[in-house]
Amino acid sequence: MLKQTLAVTLMNLRAIPQRLGTSSVIVIGIAGVVAVLVSVLAMATGFHQTVANSGRDDRAIVLRGGSQAEVNSSIARDNLLTILDAPGVRKDAAGRPIGCGEIVTIVNLPKIDDGNLSNVTLRGSCGQLAALRPELKLIEGRLFEPAVRELIVGAGAAQQFRGVTLGSRISFRDSDWTVVGIFSSGGDAHDSELIADVDTVQSAFRRSLYQSVTALLDAPSSFAAFKDALTTNPTLTVDVKREPEYYAEQSKQLTKLLNFIAYFVGGIMAIGAMFGALNTMYSAVSSRAREIATLRAIGFGAVPVVISVFAEALLLALLGGALGAALAWLFFNGNAVSTLGANFSQVVFRLTVTPGIVVSGLWLALFIGLLGGLFPAVRAARLPVVDALRAQ
Protein backbone atom coordinates (compact mmCIF):
# COMPACT_ATOMS: atom_id res chain seq x y z
CA MET A 1 0.00 0.00 0.00
CA LEU A 2 2.78 2.42 1.00
CA LYS A 3 4.69 1.50 -2.15
CA GLN A 4 1.71 2.19 -4.39
CA THR A 5 0.84 5.40 -2.61
CA LEU A 6 4.37 6.69 -2.77
CA ALA A 7 4.70 5.83 -6.45
CA VAL A 8 1.39 7.41 -7.46
CA THR A 9 2.02 10.50 -5.32
CA LEU A 10 5.53 11.08 -6.63
CA MET A 11 4.34 10.56 -10.18
CA ASN A 12 1.65 13.16 -9.64
CA LEU A 13 3.90 15.69 -7.93
CA ARG A 14 6.39 15.41 -10.78
CA ALA A 15 3.60 16.30 -13.19
CA ILE A 16 2.72 19.55 -11.36
CA PRO A 17 5.01 21.70 -13.53
CA GLN A 18 2.81 20.74 -16.50
CA ARG A 19 -0.18 22.25 -14.75
CA LEU A 20 1.70 25.40 -13.76
CA GLY A 21 -1.08 27.79 -14.71
CA THR A 22 -3.81 26.25 -12.61
CA SER A 23 -1.41 25.24 -9.84
CA SER A 24 -0.29 28.82 -9.38
CA VAL A 25 -3.89 29.76 -8.51
CA ILE A 26 -3.50 27.83 -5.27
CA VAL A 27 -0.03 29.13 -4.54
CA ILE A 28 -0.83 32.79 -5.20
CA GLY A 29 -4.24 32.71 -3.53
CA ILE A 30 -2.92 31.14 -0.38
CA ALA A 31 0.17 33.35 -0.41
CA GLY A 32 -2.16 36.38 -0.31
CA VAL A 33 -4.19 35.02 2.57
CA VAL A 34 -1.16 34.09 4.61
CA ALA A 35 0.57 37.40 3.88
CA VAL A 36 -2.47 39.29 5.21
CA LEU A 37 -2.86 37.06 8.23
CA VAL A 38 0.82 37.20 9.09
CA SER A 39 1.10 40.98 8.71
CA VAL A 40 -1.97 41.76 10.81
CA LEU A 41 -0.91 39.28 13.47
CA ALA A 42 2.55 40.83 13.34
CA MET A 43 0.88 44.17 13.94
CA ALA A 44 -1.05 42.81 16.92
CA THR A 45 2.11 41.23 18.31
CA GLY A 46 4.17 44.37 17.80
CA PHE A 47 1.54 46.50 19.44
CA HIS A 48 1.19 44.11 22.31
CA GLN A 49 4.92 43.91 22.84
CA THR A 50 5.23 47.68 22.81
CA VAL A 51 2.50 48.19 25.32
CA ALA A 52 3.41 45.20 27.42
CA ASN A 53 6.95 46.59 27.54
CA SER A 54 5.65 49.66 29.28
CA GLY A 55 5.59 49.59 33.01
CA ARG A 56 7.36 48.09 35.97
CA ASP A 57 6.09 45.92 38.76
CA ASP A 58 7.24 48.37 41.38
CA ARG A 59 5.42 51.29 39.87
CA ALA A 60 1.75 51.99 40.45
CA ILE A 61 -0.70 54.21 38.65
CA VAL A 62 -3.59 55.79 40.48
CA LEU A 63 -6.73 56.79 38.58
CA ARG A 64 -10.11 58.05 39.63
CA GLY A 65 -12.30 55.13 40.67
CA GLY A 66 -14.00 53.50 37.69
CA SER A 67 -12.00 55.19 34.95
CA GLN A 68 -10.37 52.87 32.51
CA ALA A 69 -7.72 55.18 31.17
CA GLU A 70 -5.92 58.39 31.97
CA VAL A 71 -8.04 60.44 29.54
CA ASN A 72 -11.26 59.95 31.46
CA SER A 73 -9.73 60.13 34.91
CA SER A 74 -9.22 63.12 37.15
CA ILE A 75 -7.54 63.56 40.49
CA ALA A 76 -7.84 66.73 42.55
CA ARG A 77 -4.64 68.65 43.23
CA ASP A 78 -5.11 68.23 47.00
CA ASN A 79 -5.12 64.46 46.67
CA LEU A 80 -1.64 64.29 45.18
CA LEU A 81 0.08 64.70 48.51
CA THR A 82 -2.23 62.21 50.22
CA ILE A 83 -1.43 59.64 47.57
CA LEU A 84 2.32 60.16 47.60
CA ASP A 85 2.35 60.07 51.41
CA ALA A 86 0.82 56.59 51.45
CA PRO A 87 2.98 53.72 52.73
CA GLY A 88 5.18 51.89 50.22
CA VAL A 89 6.16 54.90 48.11
CA ARG A 90 9.89 55.11 47.65
CA LYS A 91 11.70 58.25 48.85
CA ASP A 92 14.56 59.98 47.12
CA ALA A 93 17.83 61.02 48.82
CA ALA A 94 16.19 64.18 50.07
CA GLY A 95 13.34 62.20 51.58
CA ARG A 96 10.73 63.29 49.02
CA PRO A 97 8.36 60.61 47.69
CA ILE A 98 9.12 59.60 44.10
CA GLY A 99 5.95 60.15 42.08
CA CYS A 100 4.23 62.62 39.82
CA GLY A 101 0.73 63.86 39.31
CA GLU A 102 0.34 63.81 35.53
CA ILE A 103 -1.99 64.92 32.82
CA VAL A 104 -2.18 63.98 29.18
CA THR A 105 -3.46 66.13 26.40
CA ILE A 106 -3.72 65.52 22.72
CA VAL A 107 -1.85 67.77 20.32
CA ASN A 108 -1.50 67.57 16.55
CA LEU A 109 1.71 67.20 14.63
CA PRO A 110 2.33 66.67 10.88
CA LYS A 111 3.64 63.26 9.94
CA ILE A 112 6.97 63.08 8.17
CA ASP A 113 5.78 60.85 5.35
CA ASP A 114 2.58 62.54 4.20
CA GLY A 115 2.36 65.77 6.24
CA ASN A 116 -1.05 64.84 7.62
CA LEU A 117 -1.80 66.03 11.12
CA SER A 118 -1.91 63.26 13.62
CA ASN A 119 -2.71 62.96 17.31
CA VAL A 120 0.22 62.90 19.70
CA THR A 121 0.14 62.65 23.48
CA LEU A 122 1.64 65.59 25.34
CA ARG A 123 2.23 64.43 28.90
CA GLY A 124 2.62 66.78 31.79
CA SER A 125 4.98 65.22 34.31
CA CYS A 126 7.06 66.56 37.16
CA GLY A 127 10.65 67.17 38.20
CA GLN A 128 10.84 63.64 39.62
CA LEU A 129 10.47 62.20 36.12
CA ALA A 130 14.05 60.92 35.92
CA ALA A 131 13.76 59.12 39.24
CA LEU A 132 10.24 57.90 38.55
CA ARG A 133 11.02 56.48 35.10
CA PRO A 134 14.72 55.63 35.06
CA GLU A 135 14.23 53.65 31.81
CA LEU A 136 13.57 56.92 30.12
CA LYS A 137 16.99 58.05 28.87
CA LEU A 138 17.91 61.30 27.21
CA ILE A 139 19.63 60.69 23.87
CA GLU A 140 20.12 64.36 23.14
CA GLY A 141 19.70 67.63 25.04
CA ARG A 142 18.42 67.89 28.59
CA LEU A 143 15.27 67.57 30.66
CA PHE A 144 12.61 70.31 30.60
CA GLU A 145 12.71 73.02 33.26
CA PRO A 146 9.65 73.91 35.31
CA ALA A 147 7.72 77.10 34.56
CA VAL A 148 9.04 77.43 31.00
CA ARG A 149 7.47 75.98 27.90
CA GLU A 150 10.01 73.29 27.20
CA LEU A 151 9.40 69.72 26.31
CA ILE A 152 11.21 66.51 25.52
CA VAL A 153 10.29 64.21 22.64
CA GLY A 154 10.21 60.40 22.55
CA ALA A 155 12.38 58.75 19.91
CA GLY A 156 9.37 57.09 18.29
CA ALA A 157 7.61 60.43 17.95
CA ALA A 158 10.79 62.07 16.64
CA GLN A 159 10.89 59.49 13.83
CA GLN A 160 7.26 59.94 12.90
CA PHE A 161 6.63 63.66 13.11
CA ARG A 162 7.97 66.71 11.40
CA GLY A 163 9.65 69.58 13.19
CA VAL A 164 10.41 67.87 16.46
CA THR A 165 14.18 68.00 16.34
CA LEU A 166 16.31 69.32 19.15
CA GLY A 167 15.96 73.10 19.47
CA SER A 168 12.95 73.40 17.21
CA ARG A 169 9.85 75.29 18.28
CA ILE A 170 6.43 73.73 18.12
CA SER A 171 3.19 75.69 18.18
CA PHE A 172 0.04 74.32 19.74
CA ARG A 173 -3.24 76.25 19.78
CA ASP A 174 -2.02 79.19 21.82
CA SER A 175 1.33 78.18 23.16
CA ASP A 176 4.78 77.78 21.67
CA TRP A 177 7.13 75.15 23.01
CA THR A 178 10.82 74.47 22.58
CA VAL A 179 12.19 70.96 22.13
CA VAL A 180 15.04 70.67 24.63
CA GLY A 181 15.62 66.96 24.59
CA ILE A 182 15.05 63.68 22.80
CA PHE A 183 14.58 60.60 24.93
CA SER A 184 14.24 56.90 24.45
CA SER A 185 12.26 54.69 26.76
CA GLY A 186 13.25 51.43 25.13
CA GLY A 187 10.30 51.11 22.77
CA ASP A 188 7.45 51.39 25.26
CA ALA A 189 4.33 53.56 24.86
CA HIS A 190 6.09 56.68 26.22
CA ASP A 191 8.42 56.54 23.22
CA SER A 192 5.62 58.08 21.17
CA GLU A 193 4.97 60.92 23.62
CA LEU A 194 6.02 64.49 24.22
CA ILE A 195 6.68 65.25 27.90
CA ALA A 196 6.75 68.64 29.64
CA ASP A 197 6.33 70.03 33.13
CA VAL A 198 2.86 69.30 34.43
CA ASP A 199 2.18 72.76 35.90
CA THR A 200 3.25 74.43 32.68
CA VAL A 201 1.01 72.12 30.63
CA GLN A 202 -1.89 72.75 33.00
CA SER A 203 -1.56 76.50 32.65
CA ALA A 204 -1.07 76.40 28.88
CA PHE A 205 -4.11 74.20 28.39
CA ARG A 206 -6.17 75.81 31.16
CA ARG A 207 -6.51 72.71 33.22
CA SER A 208 -6.35 72.41 36.97
CA LEU A 209 -6.74 68.73 37.83
CA TYR A 210 -4.35 65.86 37.51
CA GLN A 211 -5.46 62.81 35.59
CA SER A 212 -3.26 60.23 37.18
CA VAL A 213 -0.63 59.81 39.80
CA THR A 214 2.26 57.46 39.15
CA ALA A 215 4.41 56.47 42.08
CA LEU A 216 7.57 54.40 42.42
CA LEU A 217 7.28 51.84 45.22
CA ASP A 218 9.90 50.56 47.65
CA ALA A 219 9.55 47.12 46.12
CA PRO A 220 7.00 45.21 44.03
CA SER A 221 5.74 43.70 47.29
CA SER A 222 4.91 47.13 48.66
CA PHE A 223 2.03 47.38 46.21
CA ALA A 224 -0.57 45.75 48.47
CA ALA A 225 0.08 48.13 51.34
CA PHE A 226 0.04 51.13 49.01
CA LYS A 227 -3.18 50.03 47.38
CA ASP A 228 -4.91 49.23 50.67
CA ALA A 229 -3.98 52.59 52.14
CA LEU A 230 -5.48 54.44 49.19
CA THR A 231 -8.61 52.37 48.67
CA THR A 232 -9.51 52.43 52.36
CA ASN A 233 -8.92 56.16 52.65
CA PRO A 234 -12.43 57.71 52.83
CA THR A 235 -11.27 60.97 51.27
CA LEU A 236 -10.18 59.19 48.05
CA THR A 237 -12.14 57.31 45.42
CA VAL A 238 -9.37 55.79 43.32
CA ASP A 239 -8.32 52.68 41.47
CA VAL A 240 -4.75 51.56 42.03
CA LYS A 241 -3.01 49.33 39.54
CA ARG A 242 0.46 48.08 38.94
CA GLU A 243 1.72 49.61 35.70
CA PRO A 244 2.02 46.33 33.73
CA GLU A 245 -1.56 45.48 34.66
CA TYR A 246 -2.72 48.92 33.56
CA TYR A 247 -0.95 48.75 30.21
CA ALA A 248 -2.11 45.22 29.56
CA GLU A 249 -5.69 46.41 30.00
CA GLN A 250 -5.03 49.33 27.71
CA SER A 251 -3.71 47.12 24.95
CA LYS A 252 -6.31 44.42 25.32
CA GLN A 253 -8.96 46.15 23.24
CA LEU A 254 -6.73 46.95 20.31
CA THR A 255 -4.95 43.62 20.43
CA LYS A 256 -8.34 41.97 20.41
CA LEU A 257 -9.44 44.12 17.50
CA LEU A 258 -6.30 43.36 15.51
CA ASN A 259 -6.63 39.67 16.19
CA PHE A 260 -10.25 39.86 15.15
CA ILE A 261 -9.31 41.62 11.92
CA ALA A 262 -6.56 39.08 11.28
CA TYR A 263 -8.88 36.14 11.65
CA PHE A 264 -11.97 37.76 10.14
CA VAL A 265 -10.37 39.25 7.05
CA GLY A 266 -7.99 36.28 6.89
CA GLY A 267 -11.00 33.98 7.19
CA ILE A 268 -12.91 35.62 4.36
CA MET A 269 -9.86 35.59 2.13
CA ALA A 270 -9.22 32.01 3.16
CA ILE A 271 -12.66 31.03 1.94
CA GLY A 272 -11.90 32.66 -1.39
CA ALA A 273 -8.55 30.91 -1.61
CA MET A 274 -10.22 27.66 -0.68
CA PHE A 275 -12.59 27.91 -3.63
CA GLY A 276 -9.59 28.71 -5.83
CA ALA A 277 -7.85 25.61 -4.50
CA LEU A 278 -10.99 23.57 -4.96
CA ASN A 279 -11.25 24.65 -8.55
CA THR A 280 -7.61 23.98 -9.25
CA MET A 281 -7.75 20.54 -7.70
CA TYR A 282 -10.93 19.65 -9.57
CA SER A 283 -9.26 20.56 -12.82
CA ALA A 284 -6.11 18.68 -11.80
CA VAL A 285 -8.20 15.59 -11.12
CA SER A 286 -10.09 15.85 -14.38
CA SER A 287 -6.88 16.33 -16.33
CA ARG A 288 -5.59 13.18 -14.61
CA ALA A 289 -8.84 11.26 -15.12
CA ARG A 290 -7.42 8.95 -17.75
CA GLU A 291 -4.25 8.33 -15.77
CA ILE A 292 -6.28 7.60 -12.62
CA ALA A 293 -8.65 5.31 -14.52
CA THR A 294 -5.69 3.42 -15.99
CA LEU A 295 -4.15 2.97 -12.55
CA ARG A 296 -7.47 1.70 -11.21
CA ALA A 297 -7.80 -0.69 -14.18
CA ILE A 298 -4.33 -2.06 -13.44
CA GLY A 299 -5.54 -2.74 -9.91
CA PHE A 300 -4.48 0.25 -7.83
CA GLY A 301 -6.83 1.07 -4.96
CA ALA A 302 -8.59 4.34 -4.26
CA VAL A 303 -6.32 5.25 -1.34
CA PRO A 304 -3.14 6.02 -3.31
CA VAL A 305 -5.19 8.15 -5.69
CA VAL A 306 -6.83 10.08 -2.85
CA ILE A 307 -3.51 10.64 -1.12
CA SER A 308 -1.89 11.82 -4.33
CA VAL A 309 -4.58 14.49 -4.68
CA PHE A 310 -4.14 15.60 -1.07
CA ALA A 311 -0.38 15.60 -1.38
CA GLU A 312 -0.61 17.88 -4.40
CA ALA A 313 -3.06 20.24 -2.68
CA LEU A 314 -1.02 20.35 0.51
CA LEU A 315 2.27 20.84 -1.26
CA LEU A 316 0.93 23.74 -3.30
CA ALA A 317 -0.76 25.21 -0.22
CA LEU A 318 2.42 24.95 1.80
CA LEU A 319 4.33 26.60 -1.01
CA GLY A 320 1.79 29.44 -1.03
CA GLY A 321 1.88 29.70 2.75
CA ALA A 322 5.66 29.90 2.81
CA LEU A 323 5.64 32.46 0.02
CA GLY A 324 3.03 34.60 1.82
CA ALA A 325 4.84 34.45 5.13
CA ALA A 326 8.14 35.25 3.44
CA LEU A 327 6.62 38.25 1.65
CA ALA A 328 5.03 39.53 4.87
CA TRP A 329 8.31 39.11 6.67
CA LEU A 330 10.33 40.71 3.89
CA PHE A 331 8.10 43.73 3.50
CA PHE A 332 6.70 44.28 6.96
CA ASN A 333 8.86 42.78 9.67
CA GLY A 334 10.34 45.62 11.71
CA ASN A 335 8.31 48.26 9.90
CA ALA A 336 7.33 51.03 12.26
CA VAL A 337 3.65 51.81 12.25
CA SER A 338 1.58 53.94 14.52
CA THR A 339 -1.92 53.57 15.72
CA LEU A 340 -4.29 55.04 18.22
CA GLY A 341 -3.03 54.06 21.61
CA ALA A 342 -4.48 54.20 25.06
CA ASN A 343 -5.11 57.92 25.06
CA PHE A 344 -6.43 58.13 21.49
CA SER A 345 -3.03 59.28 20.41
CA GLN A 346 -0.36 57.68 18.30
CA VAL A 347 1.57 54.77 19.65
CA VAL A 348 4.51 53.82 17.50
CA PHE A 349 5.32 50.15 17.30
CA ARG A 350 7.06 47.69 15.05
CA LEU A 351 5.45 44.87 13.14
CA THR A 352 6.90 41.73 14.57
CA VAL A 353 6.74 38.52 12.57
CA THR A 354 7.42 35.81 15.14
CA PRO A 355 7.97 32.12 14.34
CA GLY A 356 4.64 31.48 16.07
CA ILE A 357 2.86 33.75 13.61
CA VAL A 358 4.56 32.08 10.65
CA VAL A 359 3.46 28.71 11.99
CA SER A 360 -0.14 30.00 12.31
CA GLY A 361 0.05 31.14 8.70
CA LEU A 362 1.33 27.77 7.53
CA TRP A 363 -1.38 25.95 9.47
CA LEU A 364 -3.98 28.11 7.78
CA ALA A 365 -2.42 27.33 4.41
CA LEU A 366 -2.51 23.61 5.15
CA PHE A 367 -6.09 23.88 6.31
CA ILE A 368 -7.09 25.62 3.07
CA GLY A 369 -5.19 23.02 1.07
CA LEU A 370 -6.86 20.20 2.96
CA LEU A 371 -10.36 21.57 2.42
CA GLY A 372 -9.59 22.48 -1.18
CA GLY A 373 -8.30 18.97 -1.82
CA LEU A 374 -11.10 17.12 -0.02
CA PHE A 375 -13.89 17.12 -2.59
CA PRO A 376 -11.58 16.70 -5.60
CA ALA A 377 -9.97 13.74 -3.80
CA VAL A 378 -13.38 12.20 -3.23
CA ARG A 379 -14.19 12.76 -6.89
CA ALA A 380 -10.92 11.13 -7.91
CA ALA A 381 -11.67 8.13 -5.72
CA ARG A 382 -15.14 7.74 -7.16
CA LEU A 383 -14.10 8.34 -10.75
CA PRO A 384 -16.06 5.92 -12.95
CA VAL A 385 -13.17 3.95 -14.44
CA VAL A 386 -15.04 2.68 -17.49
CA ASP A 387 -16.31 6.13 -18.49
CA ALA A 388 -12.93 7.75 -17.96
CA LEU A 389 -11.27 5.12 -20.15
CA ARG A 390 -13.84 5.70 -22.88
CA ALA A 391 -13.43 9.47 -22.93
CA GLN A 392 -10.86 10.55 -25.48
Place this chain on the structure above:
Amino acid sequence: MGNIVSLRKVAKRYTRGKEVVEVLHSLDLDIAEGDFVALMGPSGSGKTTLLNLIGGLDRPTEGEVIVAGEHIDRLSGAALARWRARHVGFVFQFYNLMPMLSAQGNVELPLLLTRLSAAQRRANALTALTIVGLADRARHKPSELSGGQQQRVAIARALVADPTLLVCDEPTGDLDRRTADEILGLLQVLNREHGKTVIMVTHDPKAAEYARRQLHMDKGALVDGQVS
Protein backbone atom coordinates in the same frame (compact mmCIF):
# COMPACT_ATOMS: atom_id res chain seq x y z
CA MET B 1 -8.28 -27.17 -21.61
CA GLY B 2 -11.03 -25.59 -19.54
CA ASN B 3 -12.78 -22.33 -20.02
CA ILE B 4 -11.07 -19.28 -18.68
CA VAL B 5 -14.10 -17.09 -19.40
CA SER B 6 -17.75 -18.06 -19.01
CA LEU B 7 -20.60 -15.62 -19.41
CA ARG B 8 -24.12 -16.80 -18.59
CA LYS B 9 -27.19 -14.78 -19.62
CA VAL B 10 -25.31 -11.56 -19.22
CA ALA B 11 -27.27 -8.33 -19.75
CA LYS B 12 -25.99 -4.79 -19.38
CA ARG B 13 -28.37 -1.87 -19.20
CA TYR B 14 -27.70 1.84 -18.76
CA THR B 15 -30.33 4.11 -17.33
CA ARG B 16 -30.28 7.63 -18.64
CA GLY B 17 -33.03 9.51 -16.83
CA LYS B 18 -36.22 7.57 -17.58
CA GLU B 19 -34.74 5.90 -20.61
CA VAL B 20 -33.26 2.42 -20.18
CA VAL B 21 -30.80 1.32 -22.85
CA GLU B 22 -29.92 -2.35 -23.03
CA VAL B 23 -26.43 -2.65 -24.48
CA LEU B 24 -25.96 -6.40 -24.04
CA HIS B 25 -28.86 -8.84 -24.29
CA SER B 26 -28.75 -12.14 -22.40
CA LEU B 27 -25.33 -13.03 -23.73
CA ASP B 28 -23.61 -16.42 -23.35
CA LEU B 29 -19.93 -16.87 -24.11
CA ASP B 30 -17.14 -19.32 -23.33
CA ILE B 31 -13.49 -18.75 -24.03
CA ALA B 32 -11.00 -21.55 -23.59
CA GLU B 33 -7.69 -21.13 -21.80
CA GLY B 34 -4.92 -20.35 -24.25
CA ASP B 35 -7.29 -19.02 -26.91
CA PHE B 36 -6.75 -15.86 -28.95
CA VAL B 37 -10.16 -14.35 -29.63
CA ALA B 38 -10.90 -11.40 -31.89
CA LEU B 39 -14.15 -9.66 -31.02
CA MET B 40 -15.48 -7.82 -34.06
CA GLY B 41 -18.49 -5.79 -34.91
CA PRO B 42 -19.70 -2.32 -35.87
CA SER B 43 -19.15 0.66 -33.66
CA GLY B 44 -21.63 0.80 -30.82
CA SER B 45 -22.43 -2.90 -30.92
CA GLY B 46 -21.21 -3.43 -27.36
CA LYS B 47 -17.68 -4.80 -27.85
CA THR B 48 -16.04 -2.55 -25.28
CA THR B 49 -18.87 -3.13 -22.83
CA LEU B 50 -18.40 -6.88 -23.12
CA LEU B 51 -14.63 -6.62 -22.82
CA ASN B 52 -14.97 -4.45 -19.69
CA LEU B 53 -17.18 -7.12 -18.12
CA ILE B 54 -14.65 -9.85 -18.88
CA GLY B 55 -11.80 -7.67 -17.58
CA GLY B 56 -13.63 -6.93 -14.34
CA LEU B 57 -13.80 -3.20 -14.96
CA ASP B 58 -17.59 -3.23 -14.96
CA ARG B 59 -20.38 -5.41 -13.59
CA PRO B 60 -23.32 -6.90 -15.49
CA THR B 61 -26.89 -5.83 -14.75
CA GLU B 62 -27.91 -9.45 -14.96
CA GLY B 63 -26.22 -12.83 -15.39
CA GLU B 64 -22.96 -14.40 -14.28
CA VAL B 65 -19.40 -13.58 -15.27
CA ILE B 66 -16.93 -16.28 -14.31
CA VAL B 67 -13.34 -15.50 -15.20
CA ALA B 68 -10.29 -17.44 -14.03
CA GLY B 69 -12.56 -19.48 -11.81
CA GLU B 70 -14.02 -16.50 -9.97
CA HIS B 71 -17.59 -15.17 -10.03
CA ILE B 72 -16.37 -11.65 -10.59
CA ASP B 73 -19.87 -10.21 -10.75
CA ARG B 74 -20.07 -10.96 -7.02
CA LEU B 75 -16.80 -9.30 -5.98
CA SER B 76 -16.73 -6.00 -4.10
CA GLY B 77 -14.94 -3.03 -5.66
CA ALA B 78 -11.71 -3.53 -3.73
CA ALA B 79 -11.72 -7.30 -4.23
CA LEU B 80 -12.34 -6.76 -7.92
CA ALA B 81 -9.35 -4.40 -8.12
CA ARG B 82 -7.15 -7.04 -6.46
CA TRP B 83 -8.56 -9.63 -8.82
CA ARG B 84 -7.71 -7.48 -11.84
CA ALA B 85 -4.18 -6.91 -10.58
CA ARG B 86 -3.71 -10.67 -10.33
CA HIS B 87 -5.47 -11.91 -13.47
CA VAL B 88 -5.83 -9.26 -16.18
CA GLY B 89 -3.46 -7.26 -18.31
CA PHE B 90 -5.08 -4.39 -20.20
CA VAL B 91 -3.98 -2.95 -23.52
CA PHE B 92 -5.79 0.20 -24.64
CA GLN B 93 -6.16 1.85 -28.01
CA PHE B 94 -4.33 4.98 -26.86
CA TYR B 95 -1.70 3.11 -24.79
CA ASN B 96 -2.53 5.04 -21.59
CA LEU B 97 1.05 5.23 -20.44
CA MET B 98 2.00 7.53 -17.54
CA PRO B 99 3.75 10.45 -19.25
CA MET B 100 6.01 11.20 -16.27
CA LEU B 101 7.38 7.68 -16.05
CA SER B 102 10.00 6.04 -18.26
CA ALA B 103 9.11 2.90 -20.19
CA GLN B 104 10.71 0.95 -17.37
CA GLY B 105 8.66 2.86 -14.75
CA ASN B 106 5.45 2.25 -16.64
CA VAL B 107 6.12 -1.46 -16.93
CA GLU B 108 6.96 -1.67 -13.22
CA LEU B 109 3.62 -0.13 -12.19
CA PRO B 110 1.63 -3.40 -11.89
CA LEU B 111 4.49 -4.91 -9.90
CA LEU B 112 3.98 -2.28 -7.19
CA LEU B 113 0.87 -4.27 -6.34
CA THR B 114 2.91 -7.41 -5.71
CA ARG B 115 5.34 -8.41 -2.96
CA LEU B 116 8.33 -8.25 -5.27
CA SER B 117 11.39 -6.33 -4.13
CA ALA B 118 12.58 -3.28 -6.06
CA ALA B 119 15.37 -5.31 -7.65
CA GLN B 120 12.96 -8.05 -8.71
CA ARG B 121 10.57 -5.45 -10.10
CA ARG B 122 13.35 -3.93 -12.12
CA ALA B 123 14.46 -7.32 -13.44
CA ASN B 124 10.93 -8.45 -14.34
CA ALA B 125 10.14 -5.16 -16.08
CA LEU B 126 13.31 -5.48 -18.12
CA THR B 127 12.35 -9.04 -19.07
CA ALA B 128 8.92 -7.82 -20.24
CA LEU B 129 10.53 -5.02 -22.22
CA THR B 130 12.89 -7.56 -23.77
CA ILE B 131 9.93 -9.73 -24.84
CA VAL B 132 8.35 -6.75 -26.65
CA GLY B 133 11.75 -5.82 -28.11
CA LEU B 134 12.24 -2.53 -26.29
CA ALA B 135 14.93 -3.32 -23.73
CA ASP B 136 17.10 -0.61 -25.24
CA ARG B 137 14.39 2.03 -24.73
CA ALA B 138 13.83 1.34 -21.02
CA ARG B 139 14.91 4.85 -19.95
CA HIS B 140 12.78 6.67 -22.54
CA LYS B 141 9.68 8.64 -21.64
CA PRO B 142 6.51 7.81 -23.63
CA SER B 143 6.82 11.16 -25.45
CA GLU B 144 10.18 9.99 -26.80
CA LEU B 145 8.69 6.84 -28.33
CA SER B 146 6.66 6.23 -31.49
CA GLY B 147 3.05 5.05 -31.30
CA GLY B 148 4.03 1.47 -32.02
CA GLN B 149 6.78 1.58 -29.39
CA GLN B 150 4.38 3.06 -26.84
CA GLN B 151 1.95 0.23 -27.51
CA ARG B 152 4.76 -2.27 -27.02
CA VAL B 153 5.50 -0.67 -23.65
CA ALA B 154 1.79 -0.94 -22.84
CA ILE B 155 1.86 -4.64 -23.78
CA ALA B 156 4.93 -5.15 -21.61
CA ARG B 157 3.04 -3.48 -18.76
CA ALA B 158 0.05 -5.75 -19.42
CA LEU B 159 2.09 -8.94 -19.27
CA VAL B 160 4.73 -8.11 -16.65
CA ALA B 161 2.70 -9.43 -13.70
CA ASP B 162 2.03 -12.67 -15.60
CA PRO B 163 -1.75 -12.28 -15.80
CA THR B 164 -4.18 -15.06 -16.69
CA LEU B 165 -5.46 -13.16 -19.70
CA LEU B 166 -4.67 -10.17 -21.86
CA VAL B 167 -7.60 -7.90 -22.66
CA CYS B 168 -6.98 -5.57 -25.60
CA ASP B 169 -9.44 -2.93 -26.81
CA GLU B 170 -8.58 -1.88 -30.38
CA PRO B 171 -4.84 -2.22 -29.70
CA THR B 172 -3.96 -1.28 -33.29
CA GLY B 173 -6.73 1.28 -33.79
CA ASP B 174 -4.28 4.16 -33.69
CA LEU B 175 -1.42 2.59 -35.65
CA ASP B 176 -0.50 2.33 -39.32
CA ARG B 177 -0.72 -1.04 -41.11
CA ARG B 178 2.90 -2.05 -40.76
CA THR B 179 3.14 -1.13 -37.08
CA ALA B 180 -0.23 -2.75 -36.48
CA ASP B 181 1.08 -5.98 -37.99
CA GLU B 182 4.10 -5.88 -35.70
CA ILE B 183 1.90 -5.42 -32.63
CA LEU B 184 -0.47 -8.18 -33.74
CA GLY B 185 2.49 -10.45 -34.40
CA LEU B 186 3.65 -9.73 -30.88
CA LEU B 187 0.24 -10.64 -29.43
CA GLN B 188 0.36 -13.83 -31.47
CA VAL B 189 3.78 -14.71 -30.04
CA LEU B 190 2.51 -14.07 -26.54
CA ASN B 191 -0.42 -16.39 -27.23
CA ARG B 192 1.50 -19.13 -28.98
CA GLU B 193 4.82 -19.13 -27.16
CA HIS B 194 3.89 -17.80 -23.74
CA GLY B 195 0.46 -19.41 -23.56
CA LYS B 196 -1.39 -16.22 -22.78
CA THR B 197 -5.13 -16.12 -23.38
CA VAL B 198 -5.79 -13.01 -25.48
CA ILE B 199 -9.13 -11.32 -26.02
CA MET B 200 -8.93 -8.50 -28.51
CA VAL B 201 -11.58 -6.11 -29.72
CA THR B 202 -11.04 -4.85 -33.24
CA HIS B 203 -13.06 -3.73 -36.22
CA ASP B 204 -10.19 -4.42 -38.58
CA PRO B 205 -10.71 -7.79 -40.39
CA LYS B 206 -6.96 -8.02 -41.14
CA ALA B 207 -6.22 -7.73 -37.43
CA ALA B 208 -8.79 -10.38 -36.65
CA GLU B 209 -6.93 -12.83 -38.88
CA TYR B 210 -4.15 -13.06 -36.31
CA ALA B 211 -6.60 -14.58 -33.83
CA ARG B 212 -7.46 -18.25 -33.53
CA ARG B 213 -11.14 -17.47 -33.28
CA GLN B 214 -13.36 -14.60 -34.39
CA LEU B 215 -16.54 -13.47 -32.68
CA HIS B 216 -18.97 -11.06 -34.25
CA MET B 217 -21.22 -8.75 -32.35
CA ASP B 218 -24.18 -6.77 -33.55
CA LYS B 219 -26.58 -4.70 -31.49
CA GLY B 220 -25.55 -6.23 -28.20
CA ALA B 221 -25.57 -9.87 -29.22
CA LEU B 222 -23.04 -12.38 -30.61
CA VAL B 223 -24.16 -13.25 -34.12
CA ASP B 224 -21.91 -16.11 -35.30
CA GLY B 225 -18.45 -17.57 -35.01
CA GLN B 226 -19.35 -18.91 -31.57
CA VAL B 227 -17.67 -22.18 -32.35
CA SER B 228 -14.18 -22.17 -33.66
